[in-house]
Amino acid sequence: MAEIHLTDLTKSYGPTEVLHHIEGHIQDGEFIVIVGPSGCGKSTLLRMVAGLETVSSGEIRIGERRVNELEPSERDIAMVFQNYALYPHMSVRANMAYGLKIRKLSQAEINRRVEEAADILEIRQYLDRKPRQLSGGQRQRVAMGRAIVRDPQVFLFDEPLSNLDAKLRVQMRLEIRKLQQRLGVTSIYVTHDQVEAMTLGDRLMVLNGGYVEQFGTPIELYDRPASIFVAGFIGSPAMNFLPAEVKDGSVVLSNGVIIPVESPKEANVTLGIRPEHLQPEPEGAIALQVEMVEQLGANTLLHGTLQGTDKALTASVAGHATYENGEFVNFSAPASMLHLFDPETESRLEL
Amino acid sequence: MTRRRLPEWFVLLLPAIIVIAAVVLIPLLFSLYSSFTPYKLTRPSTLWKWVGTYNYEKILSDAKFWAAFGRTVLFLTIVLNLELLLGLGIALMMNKVTWGQRTLRTILMFPMMFSPILVGFQFKFIFNDNIGLVNNVLQSMGFDAALPWLVDGKLAMFSIMFAEIWMSTSVFAILILAGLFAMPRDPLEAAKVDGCTPWQSFRHITLPFLMPFIYIAMTIRSLDVARAYDIVQIMTGGGPARRTELLWTLMSRTGYVDARMGLANAMGYVSIILSILFTIYFFRKLSAARAELGMAG
Numbered sequence: 001m002a003e004i005h006l007t008d009l010t011k012s013y014g015p016t017e018v019l020h021h022i023e024g025h026i027q028d029g030e031f032i033v034i035v036g037p038s039g040c041g042k043s044t045l046l047r048m049v050a051g052l053e054t055v056s057s058g059e060i061r062i063g064e065r066r067v068n069e070l071e072p073s074e075r076d077i078a079m080v081f082q083n084y085a086l087y088p089h090m091s092v093r094a095n096m097a098y099g100l101k102i103r104k105l106s107q108a109e110i111n112r113r114v115e116e117a118a119d120i121l122e123i124r125q126y127l128d129r130k131p132r133q134l135s136g137g138q139r140q141r142v143a144m145g146r147a148i149v150r151d152p153q154v155f156l157f158d159e160p161l162s163n164l165d166a167k168l169r170v171q172m173r174l175e176i177r178k179l180q181q182r183l184g185v186t187s188i189y190v191t192h193d194q195v196e197a198m199t200l201g202d203r204l205m206v207l208n209g210g211y212v213e214q215f216g217t218p219i220e221l222y223d224r225p226a227s228i229f230v231a232g233f234i235g236s237p238a239m240n241f242l243p244a245e246v247k248d249g250s251v252v253l254s255n256g257v258i259i260p261v262e263s264p265k266e267a268n269v270t271l272g273i274r275p276e277h278l279q280p281e282p283e284g285a286i287a288l289q290v291e292m293v294e295q296l297g298a299n300t301l302l303h304g305t306l307q308g309t310d311k312a313l314t315a316s317v318a319g320h321a322t323y324e325n326g327e328f329v330n331f332s333a334p335a336s337m338l339h340l341f342d343p344e345t346e347s348r349l350e351l
Numbered sequence: 352m353t354r355r356r357l358p359e360w361f362v363l364l365l366p367a368i369i370v371i372a373a374v375v376l377i378p379l380l381f382s383l384y385s386s387f388t389p390y391k392l393t394r395p396s397t398l399w400k401w402v403g404t405y406n407y408e409k410i411l412s413d414a415k416f417w418a419a420f421g422r423t424v425l426f427l428t429i430v431l432n433l434e435l436l437l438g439l440g441i442a443l444m445m446n447k448v449t450w451g452q453r454t455l456r457t458i459l460m461f462p463m464m465f466s467p468i469l470v471g472f473q474f475k476f477i478f479n480d481n482i483g484l485v486n487n488v489l490q491s492m493g494f495d496a497a498l499p500w501l502v503d504g505k506l507a508m509f510s511i512m513f514a515e516i517w518m519s520t521s522v523f524a525i526l527i528l529a530g531l532f533a534m535p536r537d538p539l540e541a542a543k544v545d546g547c548t549p550w551q552s553f554r555h556i557t558l559p560f561l562m563p564f565i566y567i568a569m570t571i572r573s574l575d576v577a578r579a580y581d582i583v584q585i586m587t588g589g590g591p592a593r594r595t596e597l598l599w600t601l602m603s604r605t606g607y608v609d610a611r612m613g614l615a616n617a618m619g620y621v622s623i624i625l626s627i628l629f630t631i632y633f634f635r636k637l638s639a640a641r642a643e644l645g646m647a648g
Contacts, residue, residue: 052540073546085537089559089643098555099545132645146541 002063002076002153002186003028004049009058011044011210019045019210022058029184031177033201035191035233040207043158046190050079050156062154073102078147079156082163084139086131086146092118093127096145110149117148120179137168144176148183155180157189161196173199194234198222206230224339228270228346231339237275237301240313243343244271251338255308257285261335269349272339275301275316284332288313290323302329382616390613392606397613406617415593416618419601423625426508426597427576430515431569437516438523438568439561445524446531460525462518471585474514475501478586504594507587511595514582519575523568530564531557562640566633573629577622598622 004026011019019041026032034042047053049060051072060067067075078099086095093114100110118124121141131139140160147155157176161169177200180187191197197204198218206213206221206229214226218234225231231239245252246267250260253271276299278286287307294301300323302315307328315331323329340349386406390398410416441459448455462470477484478500486497501507534557542552580599583589589600596604598618606615 050544052543072540072544077544079541079544081537081541083535083537085535085541087538087541087556088645098542102546102551130645146545150545 003061004154004186004188005059005061006049007059007061009045009048009060010056011041011048011053012056017056017210019048022212024205024212024215026186026188029186031180031187031189031200031202032205033189033191033197033203034205034207035194035197035201036207036213037233038192041210042190042192042207045207046156046158046188049154049188050077051075076153077156078150078152078154079158080140080143080147080160082159084131084143084163086139086142088131091128091130092123092134092142092145095131095142096149099146099150113149113151114145117145120148120182121145136164137172140164140172144179148179153186155185155187157187159191160189162191162193169196176200194236198234204234206233208233224348225272226348228272228341231272231341235274237314237316239272239274239339240278241341242271242273242306242311242313244269246340251340253286253306253309254311255306257287259285259333259335259338261338261340265349267349268343270341270343270346272341273333273337275314277337278315278331278333280315280317280329281332282330284330286313286331286333287328288315288331290325290327290329292325293323295320382619385613386617386620388613390611390616392610392612402613406614407621409614410617410621415596416601416621418593419596419598420622420625422508422596423577423579423598423622426512426515426579427573427629430512430576431572433512433516434520434523434572435565435569437520439527439565441520441524442527442531445528456525456528459521463521465518467518467581468585470514470518471582474510474517474582475586478510478513501587502591504591507591507595511583511586514586515576515579518582519572522572522575523565526564526568527561530561534560559640559643563637563644566637566640570630570633570637573633574626577626577629598625 004024006022006024006026009019009022010017022045024032034045036042044053048055049062051067051070051074055068062075062077072079087098090098096114096117097110100113105113114127115124118127121144123138123141123145126134126138126142131142134142140163143160160176161172164172173196176189189197189200191200198221201218203215203217204221205215208229214221214230221230221234225234225239228241232241243254246261246265246269248266249262250258251269251271252258259271278288288302289304289307290302291304292302294303297320299319300317300321302317302323304313305311306313315329341347342349385398387403388398388400389402389405445452445455445459465473476482480486480497480499480502483500485500489498499506500510538556538560539552542556547555578599579597580603583595583597583600584603587595589596589604599622602615602618602622605618606612
């Protein structure tokens, strides 16, 4: 168990800096998810913590120790890889025991730990099989077993579920969460899947282009996204963004619709509103011209444009509802659910 | 009356069958037949005299043949193992090269591009006891004696092995390098996190993965080396006094110099056993190594 401090961490490949001044303080026992689109540097960051990539500048501390210069094996971490990274020629038991054998634990202790982990993960009946005889989900369990037996201070997960099918992914997601709560080991989990990130993480670090966009709890990210990127990345369907102007204490959309807000400043803004926060109301100020309807059962998604403009707008309406293409549907938007962003810096403007 | 027609598949395959029969099957059967005759190239009529297994019996009790057989096995064993070690080392180093690797890989193949005859001549010169490069270097470094590289039995064997290894180590290097390229990186990283030293991850992760590639190279090279002839013939001609005589130099001497083709053919059939045994051995190992890794077969 340990805290992790990331201080002014950067990573460069030659002259190209791919991670810029990452700061983060991870509490003991916390489950942190690093999330972002592909190429944002999230795996690189994780691999730096693991010691598989060198640190260009800045500092990583695990517990009390600075680990920048330590080998992966000296950092007291265990890692679960995207492709499981099992040793193909070893049985499941040998795979899990290998790291312990290297550390010269007694055979009795190795057996005890392997069997305990196998029980937790319910893979005891596969212990004598080779990885190739297992399904993807079982292999993933073995990979986690290999991490658990080590009893490390930190678990690192590098997109461990991305090779599984959708149903199994949901199931394994819950299992990973339960396992982490049970073991209470500080964990860092990398994923590009925002649902996975929201459900797993105590806190999420949203990375974009090598910068930390926001680091906070899932609800903070949802309620108060720090930038247009975070706002668009977290939440599904994605937030609507409309160009607007703040004037005389209200937001004026490009088609002249006025939504009252309490803002003293006058400025051009980008208005963000989540599809689920648009409330259907016959007298509502925001009119959406329907272009496509998606029936999801529990709710209905209306895709279209804001009346009088070509700005895309999506609304989510609870339950079943039938709409015609081309029809106008009116919505109101409570001021508390609006997000204002600076169109230049793309960062959040406080109301 | 209807004419019987040959089945279509047979007619369609006939050209191939004729070619294979002419260039492979008939010579093979002819050589097998002649190994049961006292066939001498200088007296063609001897081809029709059947002597049964006389040639084979003679071979089995022929000390010269078994000496050549044993020498070939020894030659194979030493050459294959050294080539494996050197090839593995070269491949591991090449795998670390990040700049100019393509060029290096091409350069690595150069020795394979030369004719073995030329390699033979080249090393015959290098190891020549009077004007050779090696002795020249040794003498200029202050060694007084001129080492009889190609005259002393043991040294001659060493010189031939050296030439053979120089020429063909790259077969191992290239195949093992291909294996290294195909190797997934994840298990190695997992091993790093697990706390392996570089030697441990090589021994427990890399090497098992490379074994199938090594056995393929072994199979190819064992067939190659078992029929080593050109380099030996050029460098020593099997001499001095038959001390570097391998199976194929012995066979060609028996067949073409002594003109006893029947006997030579019989030797050929006996020595094929050697190649078959090596091939079976390496293929078994190959399947086992592949099964270990969970590859098919």
